[in-house]
Amino acid sequence: MKPQSGRNQHRGGCLAPTDFALLADPLEFIAEDHLREREVCAALDRIATAPQPSAQDIASALAFLGKELPLHLSDEEEDLFPLMRRCCLPEDEIGRMINRLVQDHHHASVDTPEVISLLEALGSAEVTEQERQLLRRYSSYARRHLILENAVVLPIARLRLSESDLESLRLRMMQRRGISPRTNTPDGA
Numbered sequence: 001m002k003p004q005s006g007r008n009q010h011r012g013g014c015l016a017p018t019d020f021a022l023l024a025d026p027l028e029f030i031a032e033d034h035l036r037e038r039e040v041c042a043a044l045d046r047i048a049t050a051p052q053p054s055a056q057d058i059a060s061a062l063a064f065l066g067k068e069l070p071l072h073l074s075d076e077e078e079d080l081f082p083l084m085r086r087c088c089l090p091e092d093e094i095g096r097m098i099n100r101l102v103q104d105h106h107h108a109s110v111d112t113p114e115v116i117s118l119l120e121a122l123g124s125a126e127v128t129e130q131e132r133q134l135l136r137r138y139s140s141y142a143r144r145h146l147i148l149e150n151a152v153v154l155p156i157a158r159l160r161l162s163e164s165d166l167e168s169l170r171l172r173m174m175q176r177r178g179i180s181p182r183t184n185t186p187d188g189a
Ligand SMILES: [Fe+2]
Pocket: 034, 072, 076, 149
């Protein structure tokens, strides 16, 4: 299976949250979240090694880990993975892969609050050796997880999910973000 080639592999310094307009294609939205997560991993590595961590790296990482990542994990665990378990063929061998990814999510749920507390307390101080190890371990686990999802899960999802599966995924992701299906804007906006 070929690795997913997003149309925007290099987001560069762009650390803005994923654009809600991409929810028209929910798998594209998830792929964009993955690009953003990869940028945040790079920011965590910079924070781990810089003599003076950048305030922008800290703010971007905190915004992603605190707000976007929990939504992304729910998109996958509550909607995408169950749809895939239902639609995929036995030869896709998706069940074992999804079990492993869900386990990764549980580890992330335990480790993320620790990383958030570290970043919140950091200010402009250089990180300690113990903090450095935590940040690097976290980003390397996250990268490994991203590789599996981009190279295996998303390509199979594109093959197997029907139009109506994609529509239900899209509606659930919009609902999770409080976006009205009619206007594509946050409810009450
Ligand atoms: Fe993901």
